[in-house]
Amino acid sequence: MISDEQRIALEAVSFNPAVTPDDVWRPSPHNVPELHEKVAAEILRGVARARTDDTSMPLGVAMQGRAGAGKTHLLGAVRERIQRDGGYFFLVDMVSGKTFWESVALALVEGMGRAHVGWGTQLKTFLRRLTPQLGLPMEVRDAVAGAQPVTRAQLDTFIRALRERDREVGRDAQDTARALVLHGATDFEAQDVGYAHLISEPGDPAARAAWGLSVAIRTPQQVVQDISRLMALTLDPTVIAVDQLDTLFAQTSTSLLNHHQGLEDGQAKMLGPIADGLLKLRDITRRTLVVVSCLPDTWVLMTRSAPTPVGDRFRTSTLPDRIPTPEIGQAIVAKRLAAAFAGPRFVPPHPTWPIAPAAFADAPTLTPRALLRRVDRHIAWCRDHHEVVELDRLVDGADSTPTVRAVRGAAGDPTTDERRLHELDARFAELVEAADVSAAVDPAGEDEHMPPLLAAGLAAWIAEQAPTGATYKYDPPPGRKPALHGRLIEVLDEATENEAHWCFRAIAHPNAVAVTARVKAACTLAGLDRDLPQRRLILLRNGPWPTGKRTTEVLAGFDAAGGLRCAVPEADLRVFAALRVMATEPSTALQEWLVARRPASGTELFRAVLPGPDGTRGAAPPTTPDDGEPPSGGSDSDPTNVPVADVADGPSTGSTAAPVPADPAAVAISAGGPAVGLGQTADGGHPFTVPLESLRRHAVVFAGSGSGKTVLIRRLVEECAREGVSAIVLDPNNDLARLGDAWPEPPSGWGPGDAERATDYLAHTEVVVWTPRVTAGRPLSFQPLPDFTSLRDWPDEFDQAVRSAVEALAPRAGVDRSSRLAQQGKAVLTEALQAYARSGMVGLPGFTEFLADLPEGVSRLTRAGKLAEELAEALKAAMVTDPLFGGVGAPADPGLLLTPSPGRRARVSVISFVGLTSDQERQSFVNQLQMALFAWIKRHPAGDRPLGGLFVMDEAQTLAPSTGTTACTASSIALAAQARKYGLGLVFATQAPKGLHNQISGNATTQFFGLLNAPAQIDAARQLAEAKGGRLPDIGLLNSGEFYAAGEGFSFVKVRTPLCLTHHPKAPLTPEEVIARAHSNDGRSG
Structure with a gap:
């Protein structure tokens, strides 16, 4: 049993392995300097050169490291060191190559409001250091620094002194200097004037003139140059760090592929302007070091795409892929735990409790992120099972965590659990009733009060999604005068740092100029672009929008770029306020309550704009009535109606996602709806099932020869067919065309009930074999031109x-x-x-x-x-x-391939490649098939069905390889990214884990890892598993039919998959046998 003292201590532990860019600005007591000492030293040497020489431009630093190596964490540590030594730090979230200078300018403006040692913010610190050099009276210094209201006369005095101090800078940057002072002023209207200038927005000409600003509007590049030259006057260095390039690259690549553009040309068009911008940024700034943080592959592409040799202007410095030594791994965990245990004043038996010191012998096999995730999972296990067991191995293994049977007696009493949920129901209702959220929709208070409410709502929403298996995170509340008030991030592929973003900005200000500036800044920081559908921006306003010409133009551009404008009901804000309080009140039942009640998911706003359980967004956002009144808090929007109204008579009966099974060994996902059985867990023989609906998010099988990969694919297709789901199966090796053949005798490998399942499958499923380019079989082709x-x-x-x-x-x-x-x-x-x-x-x-x-x-x-x-x-x-291009054979209508004949439950269309002798022919055919399939599913979505169809690609690495492009690379990635919206599930199988394009594997939620033999493939599979938070300790020793599986609602578990329901001898069919099956009436043998 766990003592109360230990329980309180473990509840205080909250790791955050995947930091967000905003975490760079927060103090971190967890830094272990030895982890990245070489890279940090390279950056600090560059800072020293910037400090001592105003004439030279120090070489930038390209900081490279794989996902999870700690790049963002290192930027935070560097930021603390630089500011402590008197320098300035700015972080650029590079959201679009089209808006390089807008992004940098906004980063400098936003960064001015970030905290700094001494005078509160970087802007105040800069002005406090500059004004004494100008010989200004104390009252003018205070006004310029924002300590008291500033007047036009004081501002003029400041500019005159600035021009006397440095004639060139004072002449060129005087408007920007005025704008910086106004941006930090106490008067809100003055702040809006300064902010508009700093983001190159014309604003109100009369207001500009009143404060002495000229008619000319500085470009974003000029604003960046002005700010750098002004800050250099204080003789302190500046670091401009550029992050999120990998996310931008991954998102843009997906968009290019969806539009069937060439990968290499598209990447060059996207990265070229960024590379050019980085070179110019180094050239136009003073006393400034430019640091780029990215994956090694992104930097290679950057250097190739630059118009001039970018590699000559940057020193490359690489973070280690793994934790260098066990001692450093131990220090990483010890510092995190020490900070957590300090609150409850708990003194652990040793610094890394409950992780045994001996466990850190495995640390050099992990990245820092993987280490923290492993520790976090173990601590969560101890909390959930009310027992502390010291972890003595960091890699997954038989001795790493007690089996569930060993602790099953510790499970909570259902009556007690339900009582705790009722207590939280009552507390939630009480807090919702008492919440006062008026300040969040007030123009003077929205920047201060709206971000923490959205952060609380997003944090709860993320917790509610735990059963889906998707990975989400959110930006913590931002600094002063932020361009965005909240951001939700879905991690689509951790290895490439591909993400989907939902950004929020509330705008209650009545002034048209202020509204225009806020919309423009939000669009820049969110990276809103019609060509980047993974970047979304939602503007929140409960009243009518200003109707001035400039505002109308900006809003029209916002709408055209795919932005959403909607109201935010007061009822939703009261829910967020209640959740914010509940998050600060320790409760072991809070996570369970969130999953069961789903209060954040039930809000009108989040229902409309965030992904639903199937990955799709709600139908329409809450809109503002024409009269400008905020939406009423009627019964539909009453947060207490979502879960609380039901709890008096038992658990909520609303539309809520089921919680993760309490028994992790029984990985039968209880998400409701039909599921397919795919074997048993290896450790306890518990059923292993996968819901049909989860296959909308696709599946991938990484396994080599002798692994049982083909048998697994066949059983998956068979079980889906038994549930009424038709399939298209690509058969490159002639070993899937027997999907219509019965076993001559019941095989010994069948389990209980398999004979009945086989009879049911064969009786209700028709299997049709197609042979493109072979007229003696069942030819299949596409009409190369659509009907326009x-x-x-x-x-x-x-x-x-x-x-x-x-x-x-x-x-x-x-x-x-x-x-x-x-x-x-x-x-x-x-x-x-x-x-x-x-x-x-x-x-x-x-x-x-x-x-x-x-x-x-x-x-x-x-x-x-x-x-x-x-x-x-x-x-x-x-x-x-x-001939395929010429259109010989039956038109390849996916409806024909997926529609069973009357009296049959499902059709399995096996497309044999016996007539397609080269990879080029196969790739061309598959490209045409995928384009037709994509068009067909958009016209025939699955609707309410859990799964509309299945498309199986064996040897997928030959169709969409990780390097280079084929005729079907673009359509494969487009299908993987979009098909789930319409209910089509994709299954990819490959013997080469790193040979398959990462945007294919990254879009597959359900993953199977089977036996691999080559050391390179084993290492590649382990890296992919680590990116999903798993370990494959014996991937090279698995038996046939054994797989590690991970998916929605469950982490990596070893399973034994069953034998297929149809005949599968060792030898594949000959081409002649395939053609014979295709020529028969229904595709069956005999």
Whole structure:
């Protein structure tokens, strides 16, 4: 049993392994200097050079490290050291290559409001250091530094003295100097004038003139240069750190692939402006060190994309991939625990209790983040089971954590548990009733009071999502006058730091100039861009928006970029206020209560704008009535109606996600709805099931020869078919075409009930084998040109369809290169296809004839006729050499592939590659299939069904490899990123864990790791597992049919998968046998 003293101490432990950029600004008592001493020393040497020489520009530092190595943590430690030594620090969240200078300028403005040793903020510190050098009277110094109201006369005195101190800086930067003083002034209207100038917003011309600002508006680059030159006058160095490049790179790559653009060209277009901006940033600043924090791969791409050698202007410094020594690992944990135990004044038996000192022998195999996660999981286990067991191994193993059976007697009494939930229900209702949130929607108080409310709401919402298995985090409340009031982050792929963001900004100010400046700043910091759908911004306002010309233009741009404007009901804010208080009141039942009651998820705002259980956003945000009154707090928005109204008679019956099973060994996910059984856990024989709905988030199997990978894929397809889910299965090795064959005799590997399951599957599932390019079997092909007829009245959709078709035709026509002649040919191809599609004609043969005799006036190019003839000949040749491109065989309508015949429950369409002899042919075919499938599921979403269909790709690394691109890379990634919205589940299987594109594996929530033999593949699998918080200690020693599995609602667990329901002998089918099955009526043998 655990003592009360120990329980209180463990409840005080709250690790945060994955810090956010905002954590850089918070004091950290956890820093272990030895962990990153070489990189930190390199940065500090650069700072020293910036301090001592105002004329030279020190080389920047490119700080590289893998995910979890501690890059952001190191920036926080460096920030503390620099500020303690008198310097300034700014952090740039690089959200878009298109807005490099806007992002840097806003980072400097935002950073001015961050805390600094001495005078409170960096802005006050800078002004307090500068004004004594100018010989100003004390009353002017106080006014300029914001200690008392400033007047126009005092501001003029400051500028005159500045120009006398440095004629050049005073002349060029005088408007920015005025704006900085106004930004820190006590008067709110003066603050708005200064803020508008600093973000290059025109603002109110009369107000600018009243404070002595000129008519000219400084560009963001000029503002950055002005601020740097002004701060250099204090003779103190500045560090500008650029972070989030990896997130931007990952998000932009996804967007490019969704639009079927070339990866290398798209990356260059995105990274090129950033690389150029970094070079110019170093050139225009004074006494400034530029630090870039990124993954090694991102820096390599950056150096390739730069217009000039960026590598010559930066020193590279790499963080270690793993913790260097056991002693450093021990120090990391000891410092964290010491800070946590200081509150309850608990004296542990030793500094790392409840982690045994001997356990840190494993520390050099982990990243700092992985170490903290392992410790956090063990402490959570001790709390949940009311027992302290010292962890003596950091790697997962039989002796790392007691089995559930050993502690099952410690489980709580259901009556006691329900009573604790009722107590929290009552406390919640009491706090909601008493909450006063008026200051959060007041213009004078929103910057101070709205961020902590949103932070509390987002923290609770994240806790409520625990059963989904998704990884979320949120930005802590920001500093003074923030551009954003809250940000939710979903970690899509930790290895590449790919994230989805939901940003919030409340704007209650009635003044149009103030509103415009706030909207613009929020858009910049959020990175709002139609081309980056993973960046979302929600503006909150309970009254009408100003209707001035400039404000209307800015809001129209905001709407066009994909932003959302909505009201925030008072009832929602009262919920957030209550949750904020409850988070400060220790309760072991709070997490369970949040998952069971879901108060934050039940708010009108979060229901509308945040992902639902299926990963989709709500239908519509709460809108402001036309009369400008805030939404009423009716019954629909009453937070107490969500869970509390039901608790009097028992647990809530509302739409809530089920909690994680209390028994982690029984990983049958209780999320409700149908599930498929895939074996038993290895440690206790408990059923292992996966809900159908979780497969919307896709699955991936990493396993080699002899692992049982094919059997697992077959059983998954079979069980899904038994639940009425049809599947398309790619069969590159002829070992999946037997999905319609019964076993000659019941195999010994079947478990109880498998014979009945096999009979049910075979009786209600039709298996059809397709053989592209083999007419003797069941040929399958695609029409290379879509029917544009239905799109002619929809300009945007029509244009997008034409562009997509041109991109597909260009390689076949030989105009996909960058030469002048190829670009002219592509232009003629585009103009001709637009005219052909508008005419109502369809089909590729007709289009080639149209090109061969191009009508007058179709193209603006002088040589259009000659070029069109050459295009026609090239396309005709492609149709001859590639029958699939020519359209021979049944059109590959996904509806045909996924729709069972009457009387059958599901159809399994096995697409054999026996007729596609080269990788290029297979990739081209799969690309066309995926594009057609993507279009089909958008027209036929799953709706209320848990899963609409399954698409299985074996040997996926040949279709979407991690390096280079194939004809189907873009469509594979687009499908992986978007298909779950419409209910299509994807299953990827590969023998090469790092050979599959990371945006494929990163989008797969359910993961299976089976036997691997090659040391390189074993190491790659272990790295992927670590990124998901798991360990694979015996991945090279697994038996056939044994897998480590992780997914929604459960972490890594070893499972034994069952034998498939259909015949699976050792030898695959011969090509002739595959063709025979395809030629038969239903695809079955015999």
